[in-house]
Amino acid sequence: MSHSWADQKGFFMSRHYQIATVFGGTGFVGRQVVRELALRGVIVKVATRVPERANYLRPCGAVGQIVPFICRYGDAESVAHAVKGSDFVINCVGILFERGKSSTFQKAHVEVPARIAQACAVEGVERFVHVSSLSCDKAQSKYAKSKLEGEKAVLANFPRATILRPSVIFGPDDHFFKMFAELSRYVPCLPLIGGGHTQLQPVYVGDVADAVMACLFTPRVREKHNPEGKIYELGGPEVLTFRQVYEKLFTYTERKRMLVSVPWGMAKVQASFLSLLPSPLLTCDQVETLKSDNVVSPGAYGFETLGLQPKSLDLILPGYLEGYRPGGKLAGSAYKT
Numbered sequence: 001m002s003h004s005w006a007d008q009k010g011f012f013m014s015r016h017y018q019i020a021t022v023f024g025g026t027g028f029v030g031r032q033v034v035r036e037l038a039l040r041g042v043i044v045k046v047a048t049r050v051p052e053r054a055n056y057l058r059p060c061g062a063v064g065q066i067v068p069f070i071c072r073y074g075d076a077e078s079v080a081h082a083v084k085g086s087d088f089v090i091n092c093v094g095i096l097f098e099r100g101k102s103s104t105f106q107k108a109h110v111e112v113p114a115r116i117a118q119a120c121a122v123e124g125v126e127r128f129v130h131v132s133s134l135s136c137d138k139a140q141s142k143y144a145k146s147k148l149e150g151e152k153a154v155l156a157n158f159p160r161a162t163i164l165r166p167s168v169i170f171g172p173d174d175h176f177f178k179m180f181a182e183l184s185r186y187v188p189c190l191p192l193i194g195g196g197h198t199q200l201q202p203v204y205v206g207d208v209a210d211a212v213m214a215c216l217f218t219p220r221v222r223e224k225h226n227p228e229g230k231i232y233e234l235g236g237p238e239v240l241t242f243r244q245v246y247e248k249l250f251t252y253t254e255r256k257r258m259l260v261s262v263p264w265g266m267a268k269v270q271a272s273f274l275s276l277l278p279s280p281l282l283t284c285d286q287v288e289t290l291k292s293d294n295v296v297s298p299g300a301y302g303f304e305t306l307g308l309q310p311k312s313l314d315l316i317l318p319g320y321l322e323g324y325r326p327g328g329k330l331a332g333s334a335y336k337t
Helices: 005-014 028-039 051-060 076-083 105-123 142-157 177-183 205-217 242-253 264-274 284-289 313-324 331-336
Strands: 019-023 043-048 066-070 088-091 127-131 162-166 189-193 231-234 258-262
Touching (some): 019 028, 028 043, 028 088, 028 205, 043 051, 043 076, 076 105, 088 105, 088 205, 105 127, 105 142, 127 142, 142 162, 162 205, 177 242, 177 313, 189 242, 205 231, 242 313, 258 264, 264 284
Parallel strands (some): 019 043, 019 088, 043 066, 088 127, 127 162, 162 231, 189 258
16 A cells, blocks of 8 residues: 555654655765664655655665655755655755756755755744855855855745855765776876865765764754854864875875876866866866865864764775775785785
8 A cells, every 4th residue: 555745744743753854865975864864763855856766775764764755956846845844954965067057056056955945944844954065155166156155045044054064075985085096097197286285174974964963953952052053164183285185095095196286277278178078077167166275264163063073084095995906905915914
């Protein structure tokens, strides 16, 4: 016998379960958030344009706990339907590059968050966490400006929303360290855009998900610890230049490559060609983003405010970069025996 979501919701509510809607739940950060919510016994609606893509998340919870939920992000009514009945809403929707008129920064980073925030206000959602980007208030790229505009749209429609600004996020499925590790397999040198002086503060994806949980479940006891209406900047324990990022990569992949300094102008010329690829390795807008450091501002709310201790690169990177070493994961142990 099939049951509508309304029937399921009635059952869940009668059992006093908490319900969360996660937008972008099949993405890099979103799926980690879904797993953490499931561990806490929350019923999770994964709002997605193609529900079948979220089916792999079902085993992360008990039977019926994780529900792929069809949602057309461009339709306010569809977004409101996804939010309806939820205690918590988390927005993890984001894109790294634009593709035609259907996938733009304006739509993904401004219009979609605004619709979600409006729906949260109408439905009286208890907590809404919006994942933005670190240094979006400083960088001059289209990506950064759209992220900042999206934050303003969220707070204008739902002032109690919590904004999270993570730095470059790393983890087993990332598109940062793994991309460069894959490149190092085939090319003799790697680019240092702008000389490689840009500072980054990479943050582990699991720590970002933990920050989301802290913002959802921290009680309103004292103003200092109440996450509602606050902006948190999330960076790992290490600040590295792009050159130092490569050095970390070389340490754990055991693949030393030449580093070539590429001036900003030349980087944009190269990016104009690379951006034509189906999944661009680099875009002109990303080059513009790299002109600004991506580190936590002094005095900003962060992990410490949330009672969390972020994990270091050295604790996480070996676990998923060792497969890029010459000979694969077993190469090291084979040489030692």
